[in-house]
Amino acid sequence: MNQPQELPIFPLGTVLYPDGRLPLRIFEPRYVEMTRECLRTGSGFGVCLILDGREAGEPAVPHAVGCSASVVEREELSPGLFNLLARGDTRFRILERRVAADGLIHAQVEWLTTEVSVSISEEHSLAPLLLQRLINEVGVGMVPMPHRLNDAAWVTHRLAEILPLPLAAKQRILECDDSLEKLEIVLRQLRSIGDFG
Structure with missing residues (x-):
């Protein structure tokens, strides 16, 4: 590869x-x-x-x-x-x-190496809940199947696609090799605009 x-x-x-x-x-x-x-x-x-x-x-x-x-x-x-x-x-x-x-x-x-599937920790448990809510709003057909709501990279990528994040942040997420670190990038962006606790 x-x-x-x-x-x-x-x-x-x-x-x-x-x-x-x-x-x-x-x-x-x-x-x-x-x-x-x-x-x-x-x-x-x-x-x-x-x-x-x-x-x-x-x-x-x-x-x-x-x-x-x-x-x-x-x-x-x-x-x-x-x-x-x-x-x-x-x-x-x-x-x-x-x-x-x-x-x-x-x-x-x-x-680049394929990211190893990493489960979402309790600390980040609101992220898949937010994604599920967004999927319900945009329609299931707009999000690739199967839904992997406990996979940190998959959840991060789908949140980054749906949310209006700055392009620089979206690019950092793509470049990042660590699934939990890229999830943190999304959550920091959300906290900065007050949409995430």
Whole structure:
């Protein structure tokens, strides 16, 4: 798993986590071609939060740590226009990147270790309760199944997706290797805005 691999990179104004859902509308030619290649080969692509630049136009500079994604649903609305639902797979770190002539970023990435499932302690027991309440509000279908409400990383990732946390905090959560530490990042953010005791 530690063997570097080349991935096309899709810089976005959002952070994708393992098991996360990512709806996309694909219309820029570079990403249309990337989508066609992924669908043809069954391969994935990398999603990184934008460090500098914008989603459309000139290639943006991505953060070094991102999450690979695979297409789970697709709809070709017309030639050159796709609706996709992607799922987050594995965290990675960009080792080097290059921009192709069409503006698509290609990167050599190393895979980051999969987090060991850690149970949520009594100290953090309100976090899964909050997540369950949010799931009831946004709808069960908006959160990946199966629900793992005693898994610290899974709960943290789902809270970070649903809550309006600053993007810098969402990125720190993605980069963090310690499940309980990343849960603390979410809880600190909530305490700072007075939404969590």
